[in-house]
Amino acid sequence: MGLNPSDRRTPMVNGSKNPEPVKVLWFIDTQWYEKSNRSFLDLAQSSLCPKCMEKLGKKRKKTASSEVLVAIKDCCSKLPDFVTARMPIMESVFRILLANGNRPMTAEDIGRELSEHRDGDNYAGSPQMLTRLLNSDHWYGFKKESSV
Numbered sequence: 001m002g003l004n005p006s007d008r009r010t011p012m013v014n015g016s017k018n019p020e021p022v023k024v025l026w027f028i029d030t031q032w033y034e035k036s037n038r039s040f041l042d043l044a045q046s047s048l049c050p051k052c053m054e055k056l057g058k059k060r061k062k063t064a065s066s067e068v069l070v071a072i073k074d075c076c077s078k079l080p081d082f083v084t085a086r087m088p089i090m091e092s093v094f095r096i097l098l099a100n101g102n103r104p105m106t107a108e109d110i111g112r113e114l115s116e117h118r119d120g121d122n123y124a125g126s127p128q129m130l131t132r133l134l135n136s137d138h139w140y141g142f143k144k145e146s147s148v
């Protein structure tokens, strides 16, 4: 009888009166690690392949985050098991951002790479789902920046 609530397309998003689409980009906030007394380097190093792990581990001086990022970008992220379907989603997102040199990415971009690595698992890679997970993360230091 035309009273179906789903017919009324009421926007449910808070304060979304702005007609401009705002692009939300996600990146890993390394400063957050410092503030939280955690080591970005340790976490990033855990995604190195065994070869790079050995190479960087053998160095006398302290490994820099930038060296780890370069190794991941140029080598480790190219290996097939860098991101797998068995891996927790947030770990996978962390690795995808590392693989791109921590370049800020939209949830759509991350989701696309995620489902490629997860054998086309589109549910895990849906932008809505990812945004929700990214917003509730307190472990990987994901941060968003907005650009119109």
Ligand SMILES: [Zn+2]
Binding pocket: 048, 049, 050, 051, 052, 053, 071, 072, 075, 076, 077
């Ligand atoms: Zn490697």
